Amino acid sequence: MEINDLIHKLSQNVKPVRRLPPVSILLLVWLAGALLCLFWGVRMVGCRLDLGMRCCEPTFILESVLLLSAAIFAAASALAMSVPGTTGTYLLRRLTFVFLGLWILVLFYRAGQWITEQGYSALPAGLEGYCPLDLFLLGLLPALLLLVLLRRAAPLDLGWSGILALLAVGSLAAFGVQFTCVFGSPIHVLIYHALPVIGLGLTGYFLGRWLLRRNY
Amino acid sequence: MGLSSEKNQRLSDLMKQAQDGDSLAYAELLAEVSQILKSFLIKRTGTAMAADDIIQETLLAIHGARHTYRPEKPFAPWMFAISQHKLGDYWRRLNRSTQREVQNELVLQNYSYAETQNNGFDDRLTQALAELPEKQRRAVDLTKIQGYSVEEAAQKMNIGVSALKVLAHRAYKALRLKLGRRDDGNK
Numbered sequence: 313m314e315i316n317d318l319i320h321k322l323s324q325n326v327k328p329v330r331r332l333p334p335v336s337i338l339l340l341v342w343l344a345g346a347l348l349c350l351f352w353g354v355r356m357v358g359c360r361l362d363l364g365m366r367c368c369e370p371t372f373i374l375e376s377v378l379l380l381s382a383a384i385f386a387a388a389s390a391l392a393m394s395v396p397g398t399t400g401t402y403l404l405r406r407l408t409f410v411f412l413g414l415w416i417l418v419l420f421y422r423a424g425q426w427i428t429e430q431g432y433s434a435l436p437a438g439l440e441g442y443c444p445l446d447l448f449l450l451g452l453l454p455a456l457l458l459l460v461l462l463r464r465a466a467p468l469d470l471g472w473s474g475i476l477a478l479l480a481v482g483s484l485a486a487f488g489v490q491f492t493c494v495f496g497s498p499i500h501v502l503i504y505h506a507l508p509v510i511g512l513g514l515t516g517y518f519l520g521r522w523l524l525r526r527n528y
Numbered sequence: 529m530g531l532s533s534e535k536n537q538r539l540s541d542l543m544k545q546a547q548d549g550d551s552l553a554y555a556e557l558l559a560e561v562s563q564i565l566k567s568f569l570i571k572r573t574g575t576a577m578a579a580d581d582i583i584q585e586t587l588l589a590i591h592g593a594r595h596t597y598r599p600e601k602p603f604a605p606w607m608f609a610i611s612q613h614k615l616g617d618y619w620r621r622l623n624r625s626t627q628r629e630v631q632n633e634l635v636l637q638n639y640s641y642a643e644t645q646n647n648g649f650d651d652r653l654t655q656a657l658a659e660l661p662e663k664q665r666r667a668v669d670l671t672k673i674q675g676y677s678v679e680e681a682a683q684k685m686n687i688g689v690s691a692l693k694v695l696a697h698r699a700y701k702a703l704r705l706k707l708g709r710r711d712d713g714n715k
Contacts, residue, residue, distance in 0.1 A: 315562050318584055322591050323555035329547050329595035395596045396613070397605035466593035468613040526592060 335398060338391045338461050343384065346454035346481075350488045353450040357492045372490065375418060379487040382411035386480035387458060390473050394465030405472075408479060416506055422498035441495035443504040451485030451512075459523060467524050474520015475513050482509035531564070531604045539603040547594060558587055565611055572615060574688030577663075577695075585614045622690060656706040664699035667692055 332338075366372045389404035458477050467473040486505045493505070531539070539560060545553035562583050569579035589610045597606050657665055663685070670681035671692075682692040 315580060315583055315587070316559075318587055319555055319558040319562070322558060322587060323551045326546060326549060326551050326554045326591075328549035331547060331598065332596045334598065395598075396593060396609035397601070397607075399605070466589075466596045468609065 332395065332465055335388070335392050335395060338465075339384070339388050342387055342391070342454070342458055342461055345457045346383075346387075346484055349453035349457070350450055350484060353453070354488050354491050357446055357449070359491050360494050362494075363491060366490075366496075371418065371422060375415060376487060376490055378411050378415040378418065379483050379490070382408055382415065383480050383483035383487060385411060386476045386483060390458065390462060390467075390476035390480060391465070393469060393473050393476070394462050394467040396466060396468055405476065408476065412479065412483065412509070416502075419498050419502045419506055423502055426498050441493065441500050441504060443489050443493050443495075443500075444508045446489050446492060447482065447485040447505070447508050450488040451481040454484055455481040462524055463526075466526070467520075470521045470524045471517045472520070473524055474516035474518070476516070477520065478516030479509070479513040482512035485509075536602045536604050539607070540599055540601075543594065543597055543603055544599040547597070547599075558590070561590065561607060562587065564607075568608075568611070569615065573618065573691065575691035575694065578618065578691060582611070582614050582618050585617070586611045589614060622694060652707060653703075656703050659706065660699055660702055664695050664702065667695040668699045668703075671696060 333341075360366065385404055386408040389401055389408055392398045392401045392404055455478070458481060462473060462477060486509050489505060493501075495501075495504075539557060542553045542557035542560070546557055565583050565586060566576075566579055569582050570576055573579050573582065586607075590607065593610065597603070657668065660668070666685060667681065670676045670684055671678060676684065678689055678692055678696075682689045685692060687695075
């Protein structure tokens with residue numbers, strides 16, 4: 313088809329469109345909806361009994377802040393990348409990985425301290441529990457909401473958009489699981505919280521290319 | 529890779545009108561976008577044919593993504609982001625097609641000598657070649673019949689190596705279809 317023919321065809325069929333809101337609004341919408349779903353999910357699963365005590369611990373606060381920050385920056389990055397020409401996406405992406413990296417570093421540090429105190433014989437006790445199912449349940453609705461927002465936009469780099477979207481959802485779910493998981497061992501958190509989040513991010517590459525694809 | 533602020537503003541205003549459903553403004557916008565992208569893409573692909581293909585894909589993408597443009601933002605970054613992405617798609621396809629070229633060439637080589645002698649393959653190939661567009665025919669002629677390397681053939685045709693590979697790939701694909709169809713007809 314000649315370019316002029318294509319221009320004629322496209323302009324003949326043009327209809328008014330509803331403009332996409334700014335990325336900041338999209339992010340706020342997602343955050344509000346996701347935190348609401350998280351709150352409801354945590355209530356359904358049930359809070360840990362020692363939550364009051366844990367909330368006063370510096371490491372708990374630090375990990376919560378790191379996870380929430382990673383979730384926010386990952387979602388902001390995914391949403392920003394879904395609008396062509398948006399600047400600052402590289403920085404947002406970097407910040408996502410900085411916060412996630414810091415979280416994992418904190419976990420490794422805590423794991424090292426735990427092994428030093430308890431000894432290697434206590435390792436099997438650290439492997440108890442199974443949280444990926446809770447992670448999945450807490451992350452499902454936020455994931456669907458983010459998917460709807462991304463599909464409403466026009467992501468160009470589907471792989472990266474998928475990675476960042478699932479890292480956002482995974483980090484948020486891991487933040488929520490902090491309030492429900494009764495196993496305090498950092499080994500448990502590394503294996504049953506951190507690894508699934510990383511796995512989710514990697515899966516996001518393929519899911520993004522499948523679910524965000526549009527024909528235009 | 530930038531437009532003057534006046535041009536940016538003009539395109540932004542046209543896009544705003546297009547988002548409100550103004551078909552004349554939209555046609556004008558797309559025509560101007562095509563002009564801007566033409567020189568940009570010819571520099572990067574080396575051939576007007578590839579540039580035209582990418583321009584068409586970019587226009588379709590602009591059509592599908594026009595609701596994401598915010599009128600308070602400059603138009604050029606939005607437009608070039610889409611165009612750069614389509615250019616990247618083009619290079620990825622070209623890399624894949626270069627690998628498939630070998631398979632396409634084997635289609636021609638798969639006809640054994642006996643087959644070519646028995647069922648007038650030479651005549652069919654000559655006719656199929658004659659039906660190709662001139663540039664594609666020349667690309668095949670230089671590389672396969674006269675035996676020039678890809679670089680030498682590209683130099684003779686005054687085009688880039690990647691442009692020559694695109695022409696050759698399209699020629700092989702067309703020949704495969706033509707020769708395959710004729711074979712089916714003869715059965």
